[in-house]
Amino acid sequence: MEDFQAINGAVEAVSSLNTLGYKVIVVSNQSGVARGYFGEDAVLGFNHHLQKYYAQHGAVIDHFYYCPFHPQGSVDAYSQEHDDRKPNAGMIEKAIREHNISREKSFLIGDKKTDILAAQKAKISGFLFNEENLFDFLKNLPL
DSSP: OTOOOOOOTTHHHHHHHHHHHHOOEEEEHHHHHHTTTTOOOHHHHHHHHHHHHHHHHHOOOOOOEEEEOOOSSSGGGGGGHHHHHSSOOHHHHHHHHHOOOTTOOOOEEEESHHHHHHHTTTSSSSEEEEESSHHHHTTTTTO
């Protein structure tokens, strides 16, 4: 994790969202668990590292949700379709429920079409990020 480097502008984007009163929640597919590349403990460890890193830079990630399942996985316990796996909206729906989040005031920024499809299924706005700087991208969103 020593090699970790945040996306340009990510810390500033998260800090800005914190200041605006948004909860920052990460939802990620982690098919590497199903494929046997790493275990859930590695995902949890990385998420903890990420949360600590952002906190040290004045930004708060409120919660992480991850989906370790993949239908073509090589680890039997995780080799399946699952409602949490994007483009399904399971993780987003859990976040909305568990954190009492307003669907109308929520949005998702993702780097894959499956992220945007998950947002649409959850009936929240979705924005496809494929630029160099997340903070610059965020500043241009219609929030």
